[in-house]
Amino acid sequence: MKVSVDQDKCCGAGTCVLLAADVFDQRDSDGIVVLLDEAPADPLHDIVREAASVCPGVAITVDE
């Protein structure tokens, strides 16, 4: 699994952080997504797929 984020599309909701705090964080200054782990381990795959699907800014892409 390879995760990428589009910071320009991110709205700063933090939905991804609520789901997968090991993979995503937000910048303190403006809340924009920070990708902590672009190749998360298998146990995280389901939740990362969900984070990509429910991201309100459509800012997360998962390739696998």
Place this chain on the structure above:
Amino acid sequence: MSQPDGVLVVGASAGGLATAEALRRKGYLGPLTVLGAEPHLPYDRPPLSKQVLCGQWEPARSQLRPEAMLSKLDATFVLGDPAVRLDLSSRAVHTASGRVLAAEAVVLATGLRPRTLPGQDRLAGVHVLRTLDDALALRAELLSARRVVVVGDGVLGAEITATARSMGLAVTMAGPQEAPLAYQFGPLPARLLADLHAANGVELRLGAGVTGLSEQDGRVTGVCLETGEVLPADVVVVAFGAAPATEWLSGAGLLCDNGIVCDSHCRAAAGTYAVGDVARWHHETLDALLRLENRTNATEQGVAVAANILGAAVPYTPVPYFWTDQFDARIHVHGTLRADAEVSVVEGDPAARRFVAEYRHGGAVIGVLGWNMPKQARLRRQVVGGTVGVGGKS
């Protein structure tokens, strides 16, 4: 997990797509059909009033998923064919073109229809903004317009106002509230919003109801207020609310009352569920019927309904969330705000246009508002968990 013999999702926007994706993620392998009234592949609505309207994004950028990803979903997309009737006993949906689509589980995610002013449909120069086509039609007219009046002082009206103003047009915002979003945000943030719009050159004509439109030769010339004032306009945008798109369900045997009324599992009838703006479901934590018009609810409710279709039997009890971007302000709201709540700034400084405010009502924190502090607002989200106040839509 139960595997229904076919799922039909009526509505191909964020809520419908989220439902379809969640069904597949959770292991549903059966037939899956997504029916959309519009001809477009699923696209996102929040950018329509901002990036798409101002031209910063090509329309294609608002598409929710690339075509390759939609193909992988192994769903049949039937687009450009509005649903016109539901037969509840056979769970069959009849479409405008004469199709009949039936499935063991049906998900109703038909969204909203904008409210309009009497007579606006026959006048040139008057717009609503709900669909991509609406946004492109409005943009085309804004490019040659000089004076725009936005009728509506809620989230959508305020965003359209900010976008049109940033495109260089003279913009007037009209609406009944004392300040934009005052009924929802209460006096402090609403006053800051009014200041923000005024500082950016928006003409505010708030606190007066709109009574109609003036016209000449079939084209709008202005907006009439109850004070007698007429606000001149080349283009008028009407953004003063929307109604759940349920008229096609009349006679179907479902209870439709300000949305499709559902139980706590978002189920309107056996094998029939509702998702997104159109769904009014029983929020167990609040013990109240709730209908949320926001982007995040569409996807979260889609995920919940997918789980319930597959037998999870889990009540849907979200903490509501929405955001709005206007000029340089990015405002995030967790929970539900109400204008009569006690509001205290708990972080940052309103004078610096960067703060977090907590809303208290009945002794509990019911909501958190962050102004240019998204992360800090989100970190306080847990204080509103389970104690969301019922204060209308979010």
